[in-house]
Amino acid sequence: MQALWLENQQLSLRDIPQPEVPGEALIRVRLSGICGTDLELARGYYPFTGVIGHEFTGEVMAITGSDDPRGSPAASREKMTSGPAQWIGKRVVGEITAACGVCEQCTHGRSSHCEHRTTLGIRGRHGTHAEYTTLPLANLHPVPDTVPDEAAVFVEPLAAALQIQQQVQVQPTDRVLLVGAGRLGQLVARTLALTGCDLRVLARHPEQERLLQGAGIRLITEDDVQPRRWDLVVEATGSPSGFETARQAVRPRGTLVLKSTYRGEMTVNWSPFVVDEISVLGSRCGPFAPALRLLAQRQVDPIPLIAGCYPLDKALAAMDMARRRGMLKVLIKG
Amino acid sequence: MQALWLENQQLSLRDIPQPEVPGEALIRVRLSGICGTDLELARGYYPFTGVIGHEFTGEVMAITGSDDPRGSPAASREKMTSGPAQWIGKRVVGEITAACGVCEQCTHGRSSHCEHRTTLGIRGRHGTHAEYTTLPLANLHPVPDTVPDEAAVFVEPLAAALQIQQQVQVQPTDRVLLVGAGRLGQLVARTLALTGCDLRVLARHPEQERLLQGAGIRLITEDDVQPRRWDLVVEATGSPSGFETARQAVRPRGTLVLKSTYRGEMTVNWSPFVVDEISVLGSRCGPFAPALRLLAQRQVDPIPLIAGCYPLDKALAAMDMARRRGMLKVLIKG
Numbered sequence: 001m002q003a004l005w006l007e008n009q010q011l012s013l014r015d016i017p018q019p020e021v022p023g024e025a026l027i028r029v030r031l032s033g034i035c036g037t038d039l040e041l042a043r044g045y046y047p048f049t050g051v052i053g054h055e056f057t058g059e060v061m062a063i064t065g066s067d068d069p070r071g072s073p074a075a076s077r078e079k080m081t082s083g084p085a086q087w088i089g090k091r092v093v094g095e096i097t098a099a100c101g102v103c104e105q106c107t108h109g110r111s112s113h114c115e116h117r118t119t120l121g122i123r124g125r126h127g128t129h130a131e132y133t134t135l136p137l138a139n140l141h142p143v144p145d146t147v148p149d150e151a152a153v154f155v156e157p158l159a160a161a162l163q164i165q166q167q168v169q170v171q172p173t174d175r176v177l178l179v180g181a182g183r184l185g186q187l188v189a190r191t192l193a194l195t196g197c198d199l200r201v202l203a204r205h206p207e208q209e210r211l212l213q214g215a216g217i218r219l220i221t222e223d224d225v226q227p228r229r230w231d232l233v234v235e236a237t238g239s240p241s242g243f244e245t246a247r248q249a250v251r252p253r254g255t256l257v258l259k260s261t262y263r264g265e266m267t268v269n270w271s272p273f274v275v276d277e278i279s280v281l282g283s284r285c286g287p288f289a290p291a292l293r294l295l296a297q298r299q300v301d302p303i304p305l306i307a308g309c310y311p312l313d314k315a316l317a318a319m320d321m322a323r324r325r326g327m328l329k330v331l332i333k334g
Numbered sequence: 335m336q337a338l339w340l341e342n343q344q345l346s347l348r349d350i351p352q353p354e355v356p357g358e359a360l361i362r363v364r365l366s367g368i369c370g371t372d373l374e375l376a377r378g379y380y381p382f383t384g385v386i387g388h389e390f391t392g393e394v395m396a397i398t399g400s401d402d403p404r405g406s407p408a409a410s411r412e413k414m415t416s417g418p419a420q421w422i423g424k425r426v427v428g429e430i431t432a433a434c435g436v437c438e439q440c441t442h443g444r445s446s447h448c449e450h451r452t453t454l455g456i457r458g459r460h461g462t463h464a465e466y467t468t469l470p471l472a473n474l475h476p477v478p479d480t481v482p483d484e485a486a487v488f489v490e491p492l493a494a495a496l497q498i499q500q501q502v503q504v505q506p507t508d509r510v511l512l513v514g515a516g517r518l519g520q521l522v523a524r525t526l527a528l529t530g531c532d533l534r535v536l537a538r539h540p541e542q543e544r545l546l547q548g549a550g551i552r553l554i555t556e557d558d559v560q561p562r563r564w565d566l567v568v569e570a571t572g573s574p575s576g577f578e579t580a581r582q583a584v585r586p587r588g589t590l591v592l593k594s595t596y597r598g599e600m601t602v603n604w605s606p607f608v609v610d611e612i613s614v615l616g617s618r619c620g621p622f623a624p625a626l627r628l629l630a631q632r633q634v635d636p637i638p639l640i641a642g643c644y645p646l647d648k649a650l651a652a653m654d655m656a657r658r659r660g661m662l663k664v665l666i667k668g
Contacts (some may be wrong), residue, residue: 104563105586113586113610115562167611228449229438243604252439252447262604270577270596274616276447277501282608 003051003130004315004332009044013315016051019126020064024134025087027058027094029334031153031309032128034322036183036238036260041122042319045263053129054096054120057143057152058334060087064134087137093155095139095288096120112285129315129332141288144296153331154187154302155291161187162294163286164234164257165195172196177225179246180236180260181208183305183329188236188259189217190300197232200225202245204237205326211304225249228276234259240266252276257283305329337385337464338649338666343378347649350385353460354398358468359421361392361428363668365487365643366462368656370517370572370594375456376653379597387463388430388454391477391486392668394421398468418471427489429473429622430454446619463649463666475622478630487665488521488636489625495521496628497620498568498591499529506530511559513580514570514594515542517639517663522570522593523551524634531566534559536579538571539660545638559583562610568593574600586610591617639663 005014019026033055041048063084099106099114106114120135121127143152161184170176174197178189181203189201189212200220203209209219227248235246238260250256256278273280294300309331310318322330339348353360367389375382397418433440433448440448454469455461477486495518504510508531512523515537523535523546534554537543543553561582569580572594584590590612607614628634643665644652656664 110586252444258604258608261608265601265603267599267601268604269599270592270602270616273614274592274595274618277616277618279616280607280614282604282611282613284608284611 001131002312003126004053004312004319005050006042006052007049009042011042011316011319013313018132019134021134022064024064024136025060025092025140026062026064027092027133027135028061029056029058029128029130029133030091031149032056032332032334033153033157034318034330034332035157037122038129038319039323040261040263043263045261046122048122050121051126051128051130051133052121053127053332054122055153055156056128056133057091057093057149057155058128058133060090060092060140061132062088063137084137087140090140091143091149091152092140093143093152093288093292094120094135094141095285096122096156097285098125098136098139129312131312131334141292144292147292147295150303150306150331151295151301154305154329155288155295156285157184158187158191158291158294158300158302159286159288160184160259160284161191161286162290163283164188164259165191166286167281167283168232168255168257170195170197170232174198174231175229176200176232176234177202177220177230177246177249178234178236179242179249180204180238181212182236182326184259185236186211186305186328187300187302188234190215190302191294192234193217194294194299207328208326211328214304215301228252230254232257236260238262247272250276250278253278255279255281257281259283302329306331309333335465336646337460338387338646338653339384340376340386341383343376345376345650345653347647352466353468355468356398358398358470359394359426359474360396360398361426361467361469362395363390363392363462363464363467364425365483366390366666366668367487367491368652368664368666369491371456372463372653373657374595374597379595380456382456384455385460385462385464385467386455387461387666388456389487389490390462390467391425391427391483391489392462392467394424394426394474395466397421397471421471421474424474425477425483425486426474427477427486427622427626428454428469428475429619430456430490431619432459432470432473463646465646465668475626478626481626481629482637484637484640484665485629485635488639488663489622489629490619491518492521492525492625492628492634492636493620493622494518494593494618495525495620496624497617498522498593499525500620501615501617502566502589502591504529504531504566508532508565509563510534510566510568511536511554511564511580511583512568512570513576513583514538514572515546516570516660518593519570520545520639520662521634521636522568524549524636525628526568527551528628528633541662542660545662548638549635562586564588566591570594572596581606584610584612587612589613589615591615593617636663640665643667
């Protein structure tokens with residue numbers, strides 16, 4: 001099959017064997033979204049060799065047979081209740097972390113932090129910028145018929161946006177500042193707006209601003225961000241300057257959520273965090289079921305965020321487009 | 335009166351006028367404790383000119399009269415209910431921040447973060463390494479007769495230790511690591527131990543270890559600190575190496591409490607905090623009433639932490655002693 005392969009920071013289209021993992025679902029990828037992490041991987045942010053891509057929707061073609069299925073315990077339970085065969089032909093999205101089920105993190109209810117985890121297209125597991133991919137059945141969620149592929153492909157980043165509300169109580173009276181309105185920031189803005197909080201978004205590109213305004217979300221300029229006034233600040237730029245803006249905005253005893261990874265080391269003066277008793281919270285992957293609910297109920301419409309869609313054999317061009325500053329979602333069609 | 339004066343990073347004993355602030359209590363200092371912050375101030379960590387010192391116990395001598403008392407609203411309420419005269423002759427401890435009562439922080443219940451605050455011996459207000467000091471009545475707490483001066487002088491840092499439990503739910507099942515067992519760390523160890531949590535303390539000096547063992551608190555060596563295994567880690571060294579040890583110890587989705595300020599800028603790689611979804615929490619001053627309760631009930635005995643006590647006219651020698659590595663509490667007797 002055709003796949004977008006990463007090796008030594010070089011991307012190439014390759015013809016590789018169709019993946020086959022005993023006990024896992026073989027999924028034909030219908031749409032695969034390019035995430036900031038894909039771009040970071042290609043820049044050498046993390047040493048990964050293989051097929052990149054982890055935001056997708058696809059169709060289950062088969063369950064690879066095995067006398068000794070190596071699925072997780074949750075997968076085994078799923079099989080007992082619904083049977084693997086019932087997945088075949090289903091349109092699905094998939095959680096990206098496959099867990100061992102037995103390490104300290106797994107047994108304490110933190111399987112997304114599994115110590116032996118593999119992560120779709122990121123760590124120890126081929127990804128979705130390809131014709132086919134595989135995942136344990138426990139990772140799959142069926143997509144309701146009312147959710148088109150172009151929306152379903154956003155479930156993974158939309159779940160990541162919702163993770164903020166898994167970690168922090170966002171009160172309707174809160175003044176909330178979102179710094180950054182890129183691929184992930186746009187979704188964070190849309191989920192935070194649903195809480196009724198007093199949200200302002202600091203965007204850095206006219207197209208990002210236009211999309212937020214189209215969704216009825218209020219903007220703010222850097223000059224208007226009052227320092228030490230915001231109950232909750234979400235940093236979604238991943239840049240030192242965005243971090244600095246966010247840090248200065250949060251009020252004493254307020255919360256700063258870091259929604260982006262930061263490449264390399266960043267110099268931070270910690271004393272203001274102590275003196276102002278700020279909570280700083282790292283935030284990563286989130287829950288798929290509520291993300292699917294919000295899409296099915298049309299509470300969030302991500303489709304305007306699609307900037308381009310390329311066939312798989314033009315995946316390198318898709319990556320080039322995604323790399324442009326301020327670019328929103330670029331999709332690859334399987 | 336005699337006072338320990340700081341100016342341009344130079345400490346000196348000076349004879350200055352007795353303080354007089356309309357509406358505030360004039361307090362004769364009985365004991366004043368040297369805190370790490372005093373040492374940092376003397377090193378130029380913060381631009382302060384005046385009398386340093388903020389941990390104290392003393393006796394109210396007078397309430398300075400005023401036609402227009404500028405006490406905080408809380409102080410006014412206090413006056414209406416008990417009357418200022420009732421404070422005279424009382425042995426007291428005092429909260430170190432005097433608030434304006436009208437700014438956004440004060441009106442939102444965060445008066446210790448008041449935007450116009452003065453802080454005893456730290457910011458805009460003379461401190462306690464002196465014969466006399468002053469504070470608004472609202473800041474005062476009477477000391478129960480059962481609590482000797484040598485314990486009461488620890489109320490301020492003991493309250494700071496308790497602030498951790500104001501901010502974080504410490505569960506009895508939690509594995510808790512405290513990094514640092516100096517002046518503040520010793521008190522943090524004693525308050526955390528009362529929660530029933532599974533506490534280990536990483537100390538760096540034999541005397542610190544001896545004191546912890548005397549209080550029945552378990553130690554751990556750096557080599558035995560398993561990385562990514564601790565539910566809650568408290569950093570109380572204020573050093574980059576202590577921070578690094580603490581950061582590596584905290585488990586995914588765990589909490590790192592920063593109990594010390596950090597001089598200058600510290601280089602931090604933020605990505606692990608995001609990937610592991612760590613909460614980092616700055617922690618500062620705490621509640622006086624429970625600190626007094628714990629002392630009155632003898633749940634915490636800070637007296638073994640006293641390393642030395644100097645008369646006020648030997649305050650410079652007291653500061654020299656306090657500066658020695660691993661030194662515990664040095665007191666100045668008014």
